[in-house]
Amino acid sequence: MIKNKFRVITSSFAALAVAAGTLVIADEHGPLHEAMEKVNKVNNAINKAVRTPVAYKKDAKAVTENSKELVKLAKVTVDGVAEAKKVKGVKGDPEAQWKTLAADFLKTSEELAKVAEKEDHAATKNAHQAVKKSCSGCHEVFRVEDEK
Template identity: 45%
Template sequence: MVRKWMVFALSTGLLVTIAGVGFSGADDDDSPLEKVMEKVNKANAKIKQGVRNPATYRKKQKEVADNSKEMVKLAKQSKPMKEALGKAKNEANPQEKWNTLMDAFIEKSEKLSEAANKEAPDYDATKKAFSAVSKTCADCHNVFRVEENF
C-alpha cells in the first residue's frame, strides 16, 4: 500500500515537473513586449478583482493601489517597443498610431493610480478610472490584431 502511494506521488511529481519545464520553455520564446503584456495582464487582473464591488474594494484597496502604480510603470516600459508595428491593421503610420494608443494607456493608468492612491480613495472614481484603462487595452489590441480572450 505504502509503495503504491510512493509510485503515485513520484509519477505525479514527474508530470508536474515536465509541465513546468514546458511552460518556462515557452516563456523564453516570448517577445519582450509579450513579457511586459503578461505583467500588464497580471496587474490588470488584480485590479479587476479588487474593484468588483465596494466591499471587496475596502479589503483590497492597497493591492489595487500598488498594481495601478505597477501598470503605469509597465505602460511606460512598453511604449518604446517596436515589434508590434508590423501587425497594424489599415494604418498608414503604425508608429504614430502606436504612440497615440500608448499615450492614452499611460495617461489613463496614471489617472487610475492617482485615484487609487488617494488617502481615502473613492470606490466609484477608482472603478471608473479602471474602465477607462480597460478601454485603452481593447483600442490598441483592435488595431494591432491581438485576440482578446483574457
C-alpha cells in the same frame, strides 16, 4: 511521443488562427509580450478588487500598488514601438498609431494611480474602466484577442 503529437496539434492550430486573421503575435519572447503578460496579471487583479465595494475595501491598498505597476508597464509598452512595427495586418501607419494608443494607456494608468490613492471605490472603478478602454483600443488596431 504523446507530447510530440500535442506540439504538432497546437502549432498547426496557431498557424490556422494566424491564417484566419484573428490572432497576431509579435515576438513571442520579446519584451512587449512579456510586458503584456504582466499587464494582464495586474489588470486582472485590479478587476477583481474593484468589482464590489466589499472586495475593494479589503484590497484598496493593493489596487494602488497595482496601478503604479501598471504605469511602469505602460512605459514599457510605449517603448515597444519597434516590436509593434513587426505586427502584421495592421491597417495604416503602425508607428503613429502605436504612439497614440500607448500614450493613451500611459495617461489613463497614471490617472488611475492618482485616483486609486484616494481609495474611493466608484472613482477608482471609473478610472480603471478608462484604462480598459485603452487596452481594447490598442488591441483593436493591433488585432489581439481581448481576454476580458
